Amino acid sequence: KNQVEQSPQSLIILEGKNCTLQCNYTVSPFSNLRWYKQDTGRGPVSLTIMTFSENTKSNGRYTATLDADTKQSSLHITASQLSDSASYICVVITYGGATNKLIFGTGTLLAVQP
Amino acid sequence: DGGITQSPKYLFRKEGQNVTLSCEQNLNHDAMYWYRQDPGQGLRLIYYSQIVNDFQKGDIAEGYSVSREKKESFPLTVTSAQKNPTAFYLCASSIVSGKHGYTFGSGTRLTVV
Numbered sequence: 643k644n645q646v647e648q649s650p651q652s653l654i655i656l657e658g659k660n661c662t663l664q665c666n667y668t669v670s671p672f673s674n675l676r677w678y679k680q681d682t683g684r685g686p687v688s689l690t691i692m693t694f695s696e697n698t699k700s701n702g703r704y705t706a707t708l709d710a711d712t713k714q715s716s717l718h719i720t721a722s723q724l725s726d727s728a729s730y731i732c733v734v735i736t737y738g739g740a741t742n743k744l745i746f747g748t749g750t751l752l753a754v755q756p
Numbered sequence: 757d758g759g760i761t762q763s764p765k766y767l768f769r770k771e772g773q774n775v776t777l778s779c780e781q782n783l784n785h786d787a788m789y790w791y792r793q794d795p796g797q798g799l800r801l802i803y804y805s806q807i808v809n810d811f812q813k814g815d816i817a818e819g820y821s822v823s824r825e826k827k828e829s830f831p832l833t834v835t836s837a838q839k840n841p842t843a844f845y846l847c848a849s850s851i852v853s854g855k856h857g858y859t860f861g862s863g864t865r866l867t868v869v
Contacts, residue, residue: 646798676857685762685846685860731798741787741806744858746798 644669646734646747654753659722663750665715665732673735673742677706677717680729680749689717689730722754759783762847762861768869769834769841777832777864779847785859786852788830792816793844793863802845805830806852834866842868 646667655661667675674693678686690699690706692715699706703726705718719726732747760781769775779788787806791799801814805824819838824830830849834841847861 678860683844683863683865685760685848685862687860688857691857741804741812741852744799744801746800748796748798 644734644736644743644745646732646745648730648732648747648750650750651748652751652753654755655722657722657724657754657756660718660720661722661752663717663719663730663732663752665717665747667713667715667732667734667745667747669713669734669736669745671737672710672713673737675706675708675715676733676735677704677715678731678733680731682728686731719752724754724756727752727754760847760849760859760861762845762864764864765862767864767866769866770869772836774833774835775866777834777845777847777866779830779832779861780828781830781847781849781859781861782828783849783859784827785849786827787850788824789848789850789858790814790820790822790830790832791846791848793846799846802832841866 649664676691677689680686689704692708703720708715729749729751731749734745735742763778789804790802793799800816803822805811821833845864848858850858
C-alpha cells in the first residue's frame with residue numbers, strides 16, 4: 643500500500659532556532675517528492691520538488707533532502723521565523739495509469755514561538 | 757496574476773441539502789482536482805479532470821459530483837448522499853503531466869448545521 647508518514651506530528655520551537663521534519667514513504671513507482679507549506683485555513687503552497695536523482699534542494703531558509711534508497715526525506719528550516727508557523731506536508735507523486743497520483747502525508751504542525 | 761480561486765471561503769449546509777463549491781483557474785492548466793482534508797488525515801482525492809467534458813472518480817467520490825464544461829472551471833457539488841460532508845475542500849490544477857507542480861486554491865470550509 644502506498645503510504646507517506648511524517649514525524650513529528652507537531653513541533654514547537656523558539657524563533658531563530660533550526661528544525662528538521664521527517665518524511666518516510668513506501669510509494670512505488672516513485673516519480674518525485676514535494677514539500678508543501680499550508681497556513682491555517684489556506685491551501686498548500688509548494689516549497690520544493692525533488693526527483694529521484696536529486697539529493698538536496700534549497701528554497702531560501704528551507705532545505706529538503708531525499709534518500710531514494712531508504713525512501714526518506716527531510717525538510718530543514720534554518721533560523722525559524724514566526725511566519726514559519728504552519729503545517730508542512732510531504733507529498734510523493736506516483737504514476738497512476740493515465741495520470742500521476744499524489745500520496746499525501748498527514749503533515750507536521752510547526753509552531754514558532756517568540 | 758494567474759491563480760486558482762475557490763468560493764465561498766465558508767459554507768454552511770443543512771441536512772439533506774446539495775451545495776456547490778466553485779473553483780476557477782486562469783493558469784491555462786488542463787487538469788483540475790478536488791481534494792478533501794480532514795483533521796489528522798492526508799488530503800484525499802474526490803474527483804479529477806484532465807480535459808474539458810471529461811472527469812474521473814478519485815478515492816472518495818461517493819456523495820459528490822462534478823462538471824467540467826469549461827477549461828477554467830471545475831465546480832464540486834456535495835450531495836445529500838454524502839453522509840459526513842463537514843471538511844475543508846481544496847481545489848488544485850496542473851498541466852496534465854503534473855511535471856511543473858500543482859497549484860492549490862485557498863479552500864472552502866463546509867460545515868453541516
